[in-house]
Amino acid sequence: MNTNTQNEAIQKSGKFSLGQKPILQFALLNFILLFVAVLPHLGIMRFSTMSIFAYTSIYTVVALGMNILLGFSGLISLGTAGFIGAGALGMGVFLQMGLPYGLAALLVLLIAGSLGALIGLFSLKVESIYLAIATLFIGEILRQVYTSVPIFGGEFISIGAIKLFGVIELNQIFQSHRSILYALIILVQFLVMVLMYNLVKSRTGRALMAMSRSEHAAQAMGINILKYRLTAFITATLYATGGGILYASYFQNAPTRAWTLNISLLIIAMVVVGGFKSIIGTFLGAVIIYGIPNLFLKDLLGDISYVFSGVLIILVILFYPRGFVFVGEDLRRLLRRGLKAGKREAK
Amino acid sequence: NGTGEGGAAQGVTDSTVLVGNAAATSGALAAVGVPFNQGIEAYFSMVNQAGGVAGRTIEWVHYDDEFDGAQGLTYSQRLVEDDQIFAFVGHFGTPTVAATQEYLDTVGIPRVYYATGLRALFDLKAEGGARASFPVQPIYDAEGEVMVARAVADFGAQKIGVIYPNADDGKGLLAGIELRAGSLGVDIVASQVAPDANDMSSAAQTILSEDVDVVLVAANQVPAEVAIKALAAAGNQAPVITSYVNAAPTFVEGVQEALNSFDVYANAWLQVVDNDGNPTEALQEFESQVGEIDPALAGNPYAQAGWIAAAVFVQGLERVGNAPLTWENYIAAMEEAPVSIPLGGSVNFADGRRVGTQAMSLLKASYDDGPVWTVDQPLEPITEILD
Amino acid sequence: MNENKAILSIDSLTMTFGGLKAVDDLNFSMNSGEIVGLIGPNGAGKTTVFNCVTQFYKEYSGNITIHGDDGPVDLQTVPVTKVIKHGIVRTFQNLDLVPDLSIIDNVLIGAHVSFKTGIISHILKTGKARAEEAEYRQKALGILEFLGIHTLRDALAGGQPYGILKKIEIARALMADPKLMILDEPAAGLNDRETDELDRLIYRIRDEFHTSILLIEHDMGLVMNICDRVCAINFGKFLAMGTPDDIKNDPSVQEAYLGQEDQA
Amino acid sequence: MAALGIALIWKTSRTTNFAQGSIGTLNAYVAGILLMSFGWNIWVVAAVSMVSAFLTGVLIDTFIIRPAAKVSPISKQIITLGLIMVIVGLIPLLFGVDPYRLPSFIPSSSVTLAGATLRYNTIFVIAVSLSLMGFLFWFIKNTRWGLAIRVTAASESTAKLMGVPTRTVTMISWASAAMMGTLAALIVAPQSSVNPNMLLDVQVSAFFAGVLGGFSTFAGPVAGSFIIAFARNFTAFYISDIWGNVIVYSLILVFLYFKPYGLFGKKIVKKV
Amino acid sequence: MKPLLSVENLSVSYGAIQALRSVNLEVPRGKIVAILGANGGGKTTLLKKISGLVPAVQGTVTFKDQDITGISAEAIAQAGIVQAPEGRQIFGELTVKENLQIGAFTVKDAKQREQNLQRVYRYFPVLEERSSQIAQTLSGGEQQMLAIGRALMASPEILILDEPSLGLAPLIVRDIFAIIQEIRENGTTVLIVEQNAMQTLKIADFAYVLQVGSMVKSGTAQTLREDPELIEAYLGT
């Protein structure tokens, strides 16, 4: 072959940017995040800052589901907010009915999962912008149901302390409980990251990508488009609903009016800004979209922080069209260049 | 947490007292949150310039919660735990107030004035930490009752139409309306609308087809305006009464075309003109103070609300005077006698009574050279209107 | 190898688009182990025939039968995604790969239906799932080696030269252990030397993977070199079928497709 | 109207412009401030705000959409989301927090037609949208520049190879979309008021109208708009306002399932 | 005489991959110039650069004595350099006729456009038959004809063809080569990339060979046709 030199170059540059040992990366990231639970007790960080981290991770879980759709399957949903709402309000309703936490979560996931399957069915018929808007319909319908059906309480359902395994009671109004809740969220985030990685690196991940990038070849290779659309949508709704359950567990309150299109768009923004198909990138996306404005911008800029959040989204997309996760590559390159320069100087 | 024994509470030093709130000051609800906070700041700076209260100046901190309850809770916790404020002044918005109620009750920190009519604030006999809660604005249920009482007493209505959005405000008002209508034995024709609808013509037609004597527009701001426009388009002629929230000049401007077909009234818990139609002293003071920030704020009802929130809080401070500034003492001071509301009547917190202001007037909208609300019925205690 | 056993037979196949008869009452069959070429002018309906065989088009009339291990099967009763289970795989005239997957992962897509472990065991990465994944990865690597592109295995498919992309498509098809491989213009875009290489490759595929091959090609050099038999069609209709020499000398084929001998 | 603007951007960039409503709102504020500070006639104000809408569109195209040429369509949508945040955030800073009022184009008089009262303003609105729709439809379908717009949407780089000045094409379409959004805002404003959220509901409806009618045609979104408006009023009147929406949306979903490309949309055949 | 188009010292990279290394090329007016070479040699990249679709790392492209290295693709097309690109890139959702019409976007004169259309229909009658068919549903070869026809619609000064014979039946391939000659007779300069080397060298005036991004041979078509090394290395037997 006369293209060998180029091939090597391709091999180097074309590598999936998850790094060599992604699972280790996830472990490391979540381990560091776990420390956030401790810092406030040492007086190094405010508890409310930990809460911001908690919501960032909750949104990460939701956005990971969106990445399965958007990044791997080339599908889109504008109804995500409806499903986060389903998780939160569903927990509210079931917990108020006195169901144990685990059962309530299971039921909520089951219901939302079947709704996701319904969308999957739909997606076989409807494509591109029509699909996007069909999901927007579903989001809108859910939103209207939440605000009009009396069992959702009109404005909100107050959940209060949650009971795990019937014994451990966690009430977010106590700081130490908040830390435990936060740690649990990080744990779930870690699990979700690992499971997602395994999923997309398997036959299913390949099938999802083939389905969206080369539908005909996929069919010829025996990939059943319906089955994988269902898989994609069910997974995404389960993640979104799971995020909603975490939200309800941490916030211990389930508002009915919060689940607007805007939330769904922000979730998509997390994926886009962070990086399609990248798990770490999705987390970075959530940090940029939710974390940074709440951690820094608001304190620094006050009321115009909202404008800057918008500017931030636009800038990151302009400079990192493939996702902010590629900042890692840039940093590494800079570092290498710096090292080289340093060596040269040393000589 | 909270109160140090005998000594001062958190947020209190010899020369300062720190208070704050979390409010929506960005995004769509900035239109409410920004002037509201400016009203608060205007009052505090007036007090501070006059040397503060009992030797302490008032410091003020606020966070933007984007009208999101989760952020509202996070920032409220920051205010309590990290910034260690003495009290919330002007706790803002249904989502945040709803999400923080349990937490703040547990902490027992004083909250003076809620910028919402959230029904859950209504409490005839508050105890424990809930006693630190001091709602000032009317609560929707109570105002709903007033609406019906007015319709019957002042307009002799037998059959009353109601347009209400499917939200806490609409539902609260409706609950009050139904309660009072039941006891007065009048008929109600209620039509529900979506709070964000741009077109309420079908609701308007439903009401009109029933031939009602008075229409109650049980809604806030934009939906109320949309509803009144829809009523005009549908050919309504019956008088309309709407919520106190709408008793602002800009609202009249919005519905001015409708005034050709029927009269529009609004409840008001504030009285900014005296019986001769001249601006009250309280109003002049308010206008001159906020005018320093932005002259446009003078007619802004949200700025007025913020102003009131700060004023009510300061009255409590003044009552504590030189006694140790603790939560206990503050709560006792607030309960000890009715607190007067600048631009309005007064509010009585005695014996754990937490029901908001108890006096309302009736205003009538007109538009000649500009938008005006004129006093149709003076400020009366709710109990008297209801009789 | 049972040379004369039919593997695919097409009986009075007709496929219309609106008013256009893209395939018109076509009959031919091929035997197991055979390399058969399908030729004809542009728009003759060749790709359409492939699409009917692989069930991308289902509204055809006539019969397409695959003679597999368990007797003849009417392909029309088989959903498009199950065609591969009857040993038929294809490549595409306009390449159809996943650009943002590595080459080896693209090839692994060809093993999609072979996996026995399910989604749950993949998510949990059970030992079985791991072993199976490794097994197919090994197999894919073998095929890439066979095609001489194994050094590229971890490169992304997108941005590779045309010739490499064609080989990836072939590798993906081979992953499924096909009994019948259907190639749509495998030599298009290759230069003469690369086409020579392809000649030999196709033979080796037939012999080492024990498969029959049906191909469409406009490169007459390739067709005449490697095909056991050639079927020519025009305007969707059967024109002639026979050995390459028969076809080369068939006047109707010359007129419709090849042009006069002296210019060829 | 809003539906048309979205359809136009969809045609030219394969991007759905979530900021359509916000751009319209922004320029409605411009109209509002002109009206308040100078007391100009509503027609003049409308004309000026259309010019400012045009400029907004051009600015957005040059500073945001153009540099993002290499960005995937979904990312472009997210850019428009960022735009919403910028615009909604800027409005209070630029125009203060008070809502503005805009009068109707034609004062409130009405005509009774077959039992239903129609205000002249409504008739005017319908007439304007229909003629604009007709013109656009004709333009895109039958002119050289219309073809250029469609080609740019399909593949910008190939369009360039054909000598199509794609920059101008996208700029003009963003500008006209901004104008349509603004027109929608000016039409809606008298019904409610000029506030940052005024077009939220309208915009969602516009999307719905688009799918119902079919995005690939220009008649579709308009027909869709009228059908949805009618169906909502109908169910709202006979059932309830809240459930009305839910029912209408669900019905449309069912409809879409059977006619995935909308009333007028055609299925695009893909060749293997 | 100065060449109509010339490329000097041109290098192009895709990220880490260098696709062209200091390439030189001259295209004289009224001639057919062929670029040959193995897969991945950089032929398409060179054509893309000439059309302004990729940025250069170094070097210049000169057309009619003007530096067009940094000019936008549409300006280059308007100046008269038009390409039938690799992979056809027809507008699949438009009809055949609309595809042809957009090809003539730069032609201001309606009469001229009509003339060009008739000429394309004469070359490829099947396109006239299918003028209202959605381009996506054409057969592979028909799409190829459409791509070539679309480029011809622009009355280009330089016509660039990237593997025009790809997927075409032998008879049509012969037609294409005849058409290319006819186009040259009419005064259009042609720059062509082809795998079909021998046939191309028969009609070309000059030829270049690209290997792994570098120009390794160039000369008149005549000399290259007889170069044994070339026959051995790139053209096969």
Ligand SMILES: Nc1ncnc2c1ncn2[C@@H]1O[C@H](COP(=O)(O)OP(=O)(O)OP(=O)(O)O)[C@@H](O)[C@H]1O
């Ligand atoms: N979906 C379709 N709708 C309309 N016509 C179609 C469709 N698909 C194919 N055709 C027409 O049917 C005819 C046969 O097409 P097909 O793709 O089978 O040709 P082919 O023999 O493969 O040609 P080529 O060698 O050029 O690839 C062509 O004229 C084509 O335009």
Ligand SMILES: Nc1ncnc2c1ncn2[C@@H]1O[C@H](COP(=O)(O)OP(=O)(O)OP(=O)(O)O)[C@@H](O)[C@H]1O
């Ligand atoms: N978009 C791209 N991204 C990355 N690498 C690319 C891209 N396009 C081309 N390349 C690489 O650049 C080199 C030259 O490619 P080019 O397409 O110019 O070759 P070519 O001579 O036209 O080949 P072919 O005969 O396959 O058409 C190849 O190694 C190819 O892999």
Ligand SMILES: CC(C)C[C@H](N)C(=O)O
């Ligand atoms: C904007 C707020 C001050 C008022 C609003 N109606 C609420 O209930 O929250």
Ligand SMILES: [Mg+2]
């Ligand atoms: Mg074909």
Ligand SMILES: [Mg+2]
């Ligand atoms: Mg090439």
